[in-house]
Amino acid sequence: MILALYVIVSGFRLGFGEWREPGPGFIAVGSGCLLLFLSALWFVMTLIKKWGIETTKRFFIESDSYKRVLLTLLSLIVFALILNKTGFIISSLVLMIFLFKAIESQRWKLTILLAAIVTFCCVIIFQIWLQVQFPEGPISIYTIKKWFR
Amino acid sequence: MVFFENLVLGFSVALTPTNLFFCFLGTLIGTLIGVLPGIGPLATISLLIPTTFYMPPATGIIMLAGVYFGSMYGGSTTSILVNVPGESASVVTCLDGYQMARQGRAGPALGIAAFGSFIAGTLGLIVLMLVASSLAEFALKMGPPEYFSLLILGIIMTVYLAQGSMIKALIMAAIGIFLGTIGTDSFTSQSRFAFGTLYLRNGIDILPVVMGLFGIAEILTNLEETTRTEIFKTEIKHLFPTIQDWKDSIWPILRGSLVGFFLGVIPGGGPVISSFASYVIEKKISKYPERFGKGAIEGVAGPESANNSCVSGAFIPLLTLGIPSTAVMAIILSALVVHGLRPGPLLLKNYPDVFWGIIASMYIGNAMLLVLNLPLIGVWVQVLKVPYRILFPIILGLCMVGVYSMNNNVLDIGLMVFFGVTGYFLRKFDFEAAPLVLAVVIGPMMEDSLRQSLLIFRGNVFGFFHRPIASAFLIFSFILLAYSIVAWARKKGRVYE
Numbered sequence: 001m002i003l004a005l006y007v008i009v010s011g012f013r014l015g016f017g018e019w020r021e022p023g024p025g026f027i028a029v030g031s032g033c034l035l036l037f038l039s040a041l042w043f044v045m046t047l048i049k050k051w052g053i054e055t056t057k058r059f060f061i062e063s064d065s066y067k068r069v070l071l072t073l074l075s076l077i078v079f080a081l082i083l084n085k086t087g088f089i090i091s092s093l094v095l096m097i098f099l100f101k102a103i104e105s106q107r108w109k110l111t112i113l114l115a116a117i118v119t120f121c122c123v124i125i126f127q128i129w130l131q132v133q134f135p136e137g138p139i140s141i142y143t144i145k146k147w148f149r
Numbered sequence: 150m151v152f153f154e155n156l157v158l159g160f161s162v163a164l165t166p167t168n169l170f171f172c173f174l175g176t177l178i179g180t181l182i183g184v185l186p187g188i189g190p191l192a193t194i195s196l197l198i199p200t201t202f203y204m205p206p207a208t209g210i211i212m213l214a215g216v217y218f219g220s221m222y223g224g225s226t227t228s229i230l231v232n233v234p235g236e237s238a239s240v241v242t243c244l245d246g247y248q249m250a251r252q253g254r255a256g257p258a259l260g261i262a263a264f265g266s267f268i269a270g271t272l273g274l275i276v277l278m279l280v281a282s283s284l285a286e287f288a289l290k291m292g293p294p295e296y297f298s299l300l301i302l303g304i305i306m307t308v309y310l311a312q313g314s315m316i317k318a319l320i321m322a323a324i325g326i327f328l329g330t331i332g333t334d335s336f337t338s339q340s341r342f343a344f345g346t347l348y349l350r351n352g353i354d355i356l357p358v359v360m361g362l363f364g365i366a367e368i369l370t371n372l373e374e375t376t377r378t379e380i381f382k383t384e385i386k387h388l389f390p391t392i393q394d395w396k397d398s399i400w401p402i403l404r405g406s407l408v409g410f411f412l413g414v415i416p417g418g419g420p421v422i423s424s425f426a427s428y429v430i431e432k433k434i435s436k437y438p439e440r441f442g443k444g445a446i447e448g449v450a451g452p453e454s455a456n457n458s459c460v461s462g463a464f465i466p467l468l469t470l471g472i473p474s475t476a477v478m479a480i481i482l483s484a485l486v487v488h489g490l491r492p493g494p495l496l497l498k499n500y501p502d503v504f505w506g507i508i509a510s511m512y513i514g515n516a517m518l519l520v521l522n523l524p525l526i527g528v529w530v531q532v533l534k535v536p537y538r539i540l541f542p543i544i545l546g547l548c549m550v551g552v553y554s555m556n557n558n559v560l561d562i563g564l565m566v567f568f569g570v571t572g573y574f575l576r577k578f579d580f581e582a583a584p585l586v587l588a589v590v591i592g593p594m595m596e597d598s599l600r601q602s603l604l605i606f607r608g609n610v611f612g613f614f615h616r617p618i619a620s621a622f623l624i625f626s627f628i629l630l631a632y633s634i635v636a637w638a639r640k641k642g643r644v645y646e
Contacts, residue, residue: 038323077566095545103538122546130203
C-alpha cells in the first residue's frame with residue numbers, strides 16, 4: 001500500500017495529462033490505484049481470515065535455514081562489491097570457495113578444486129570464447145599468460 | 150504450395166552446421182536443466198541470452214528454443230525416478246510416473262514420456278506452421294486499440310489461470326506494470342522513477358529481474374532444506390513401450406497435444422497449467438479413474454504431451470503478434486529485440502528466413518531430444534546423483550557471471566540480488582512471480598498502445614467499443630473478470646456459512 005501511494009503521488013507529479021493526451025504519469029497512476037485497491041483488499045481479507053486463528057506456520061523450514069540464506073546473500077553482495085577492485089578471477093575464486101565451504105561444508109581440497117574449475121570454465125567460456133570483458137585485477141588471463149612465458 | 154516453400158526455406162536455415170550445432174547444444178542444456186532441480190528454463194534462458202549477442206539472431210533463438218523444449222523433456226526424468234520434478238511443468242508426472250517406477254516400469258514411463266513429447270511437439274509445430282501466416286496477416290489489420298485490448302486480455306488470463314490467489318496475481322501484475330514505467334517515457338522522453346540515476350533512466354532490464362526472481366530465489370528457497378533425495382534404485386529396462394502401453398497412451402497423447410497447444414496460445418496458459426489440465430481431463434474421462442495416482446500410464450502420457458505441445462503453441466502469439474503468452478516467451482521476446490528483430494506480423498514479412506528457420510529447427514530439436522533422452526537416460530541418472538551442495542554454487546556463479554556479461558555493469562548484479570531477495574519473500578507469502586515478469590514486459594507495450602488509442606479517440610474511452618476486434622477482446626476480459634469475482638464471492642459465502 002505504501003508503494004501504491006508513492007506510485008500514485010509520483011505519477012501525478014510526473015503529469016497525469018488529459019484523457020485525450022495522457023501524460024507520462026498516466027499509467028503509473030492507473031497501476032498505483034489498482035495496486036492500492038488490491039493491497040487494501042488483500043489486507044482486509046487476511047485480517048478477517050486470521051481473526052482469532054493462531055498461525056503456527058514457520059517462516060524458515062529448519063531452525064538454521066536463515067543462516068544459509070543470509071550467508072549466501074552476503075556472499076553475493078560481497079562479490080559485487082569486490083569485483084571491480086580485485087578483478088574477476090580473485091572475486092570468483094573467493095565466492096566459489098565461500099559457497100562450497102561455508103554454506104554446506106566440503107573438504108578443503110574438493111572446495112579449492114571445484115572453485116578453480118568453475119572459475120577456469122567461466123574464463124574460458126565467457127572471457128576467451130565470448131570475448132566478454134571482465135574486470136582485470138592482480139590476477140587475470142594476461143598475467144597468467146605472462147607467468148607461462 | 151507457399152506452405153512447402155516456407156518449409157524448405159526454414160530447413161535450409163535450420164540445417165546449416167552452425168544452427169544444427171547450437172540446436173543440439175540448446176536441447177542438451179535444456180535436458181540438463183530439466184533433469185536438475187534448482188534451476189528452470191526461465192532462469193537458464195535469461196542466463197544464455199548474453200551468449201547469443203555474438204551469434205546471428207536465428208542461431209541464438211534456435212538455441213534458446215532448444216533449451217525450452219529440452220527442459221520439458223528432461224523434467225520427466227526426475228519426476229519418474231526421484232519423485233521430484235526437475236521442472237515445474239513435470240510436477241504432475243510425479244503422481245503416476247514415480248508409481249510406475251516403483252512397480253518396475255520406469256523404462257516404459259520414461260519411454261512414453263519421451264515419445265509422447267515428440268509426437269505432441271511435432272503436431273504442435275505442424276499447426277503452428279499452418280496458422281502462422283494467416284495470423285500474421287490478421288495481425289497487420291490490428292491497430293493500437295486492438296493491441297491494447299489484447300494485452301489487457303493477456304494480463305487478465307494470466308491472472309485468471311494463476312495457480313494461487315487471483316488477488317495476489319493481480320497485485321503482481323500491477324507491480325509489474327509499474328516496474329515497466331521505470332525509465333524514460335517514450336512519448337515525452339521524461340525520466341520516470343529513475344531517482345536521478347543513469348542506470349534506471351534506461352529502464353529496468355528484464356534479465357536480472359528474471360534471474361533474481363527465478364534463479365536466486367529458487368536457490369535461497371532450496372538452501373533452507375538439507376534433506377537429500379534418493380534416486381529410486383530400479384533397473385531401467387524396456388524403454389520402448391509395449392503395444393498395450395501404446396494402446397493406453399495414444400489418445401491421451403493426442404488429447405494432451407490439443408490441450409497443451411491451446412493453452413500455450415492463450416496468454417497465461419503455459420506448460421504447468423497444460424500438464425495439470427491434461428491430467429484432470431484424462432482422469433475424468435477414464436473408465437478406471439481409480440488407477441490414477443497408482444501408476445496409470447495415461448497419467449504420464451497426457452501431461453508430458455501437453456507440456457511439450459504447449460511450447461509450440463506459445464510461439465504463435467509471440468512470433469505472429471509480438472505478444473508473449475508466458476514469462477519464458479517474454480524473455481525470448483527480449484532476446485529477439487536485443488538482436489534488432491521486432492516479433493510480430495512484420496517479422497514474417499521482413500525476416501522470413503529467421504521466422505521459418507526457428508520453426509524448422511524446432512522439428513529438428515524434437516528429433517534430437519528423442520535421441521538424447523532415451524539412450525542417455527543412464528547418463529542423466531548419474532547427473533542426478535550430483536549433490537545439490539555442489540550444484541548450487543555453480544548455478545549461482547553462472548548467474549553472477551551471466552548477468553554481469555550483459556552490460557559489464559556491477560549494478561546489474563545488485564538488481565539481480567535485490568530481485569532474488571524479493572522473489573524469496575514472494576515465495577514465502579505464496580505470490581507468483583510469473584504475472585510480474587509478464588507485466589514488466591508487456592506493460593510498456595500496453596502503455597504505448599493505450600496512449601496512442603486515446604490520442605486516436607481524442608480521450609473518448611468508449612472508442613474501443615467502436616472497433617469490433619478491440620471490443621470483442623475487452624468484453625471477453627470483463628466477462629472473465631466478472632466470472633472470477635462471482636466465483637470467488639460464492640466460495641467465500643460458502644466458507645462463512
